[in-house]
Amino acid sequence: MKSKKFKNGIVLTGGIGTGKSTVALFLKMYGYTRDEISNLNPEQLSYGNKKIIKEKRKKIVKEIINKGKLSLEWRAQKKDGTPFWINVDLKKIKIGNNNLILSIIKDITQQKEDAIQLKLYRNHLKELVAEKTKQLEQANETLKITNDNLQLQKEEVLAALEELQNMQQQLIQTEKLASLGLLAAGVAHEINNPLNFIQGGVYAAENYLQQNIETKHYEEVKPLFEGIKEGVRRATDIVTSLNQYSRTDDHDKEKCDIHQILDNCVVMLNHQIKRKIILKKEYTDEKHELRANEGKLHQVFINILQNAIHAIESEGEINIKTKVIKDEKKLIVKISDTGKGISQQNLEKIFDPFFTTKDVGKGTGLGMSISLQIINDHNGEIKYNSVENKGTEVIISLPIKN
């Protein structure tokens, strides 16, 4: 389609090689007949303020004259006033002596609409993506928090598990000892009866010999009787000790004076203490109420003091200290010695039943495991600290009422 350079109006000619059809398309685009369009100027075929369009057109013509060609989009107007978009390719040409501008017009309304639609789609897509991204970020954040929580929970669970395992271990140990006690109580009677035969028999036989044979003969067999009696004593000790593992019920507990219990223990062990050992006592003045099984506590402190005495080979010191910790409602009894101490290896086994470093017959190896059981039954704690060749301290804490 060509439009001839004109002053006013549009000159339509047939297109080269395209014939009428090109003109027909052009007319159809604008909705004019061929005659109608011949009298129209470019402003009338454009949409918008005619004055502004005229100005624009002048600028465009100048530009084409300078550059030779130009391509632009234009808002055209149909006969019925409907605006539509066209693409105009303009080119300066010369036909004969006439300077002409060749314009090729293409209806791009559809393209424009498509572009707008596309832009809308693109914007919508952007929004969608932004929205989805936001959602994902939120989800991610939630996941992170959940993950952190899970991590925290995992740590808590692990800590709880470890505590549980410790408690289980302690429980197993306590249960083991308790069943040992139960077993011991069961067999005690069966063992004590035959022991009674032996001991009774020894005393009866000894009486008989004392009265019926010469003293010098009796003196000769006397060590045999002493040996039998010692054997019975040791066996009885074991049976009695094992029996101590049995549980202490709450109603077996009564108000106790810890200092009186400790003093009684010292009195009982005095014959072992007085020669080589200096005994120091630091008792608290603070009032407290201790509810315990006096006999069992007595046994605990006898065991500990006896170990302290045995740890001191030549000379040394034993310290008995009591303290009230009001805030924790605890009574602390600390017994320390300057004896030979306990190796780390042995310290781990100190509460094992039948573990002893003493000579055969000197210790059953039950004292500390019984003491542990008794202190556990009293909801207390027992702790050992020891340095080899320096000494040992035993710390017992018992719950009290203020």
Next chain:
Amino acid sequence: MEKKINILYVDDEQINLQLFSMLFEKKFNILTALSGNEGLNILESKNDFSIVISDMKMPEMNGIEFIKKAREKYKNIRYFILTGFEITKEISEALKQKIICSYFKKPFIPIDIEKKIEEVLYNKP
């Protein structure tokens, strides 16, 4: 010389009865029974016992049950338990209620029992 007091000793083990008699026959007049029921019969037939000592664990009737029955009739007798067990709830309950004066553990040392009996008989608490 003072007349020997009568002591009844009840235990289901024949050896224990025999040994007990041998150990104490010089000081006391010892009668023995193999069960609570036999003990009750002996108490019935001879009415001047000062002391009854009984084993705890016996078939049919345990020591405390036997002593409770005996006490219904013979309130002036002093009762003791001689047991292979550590002190049990039943025994400590009987001690609290003064059903028994004391309890001895097997294996026993004869002089301990002798001393306790003398203490109970002559320095009544």
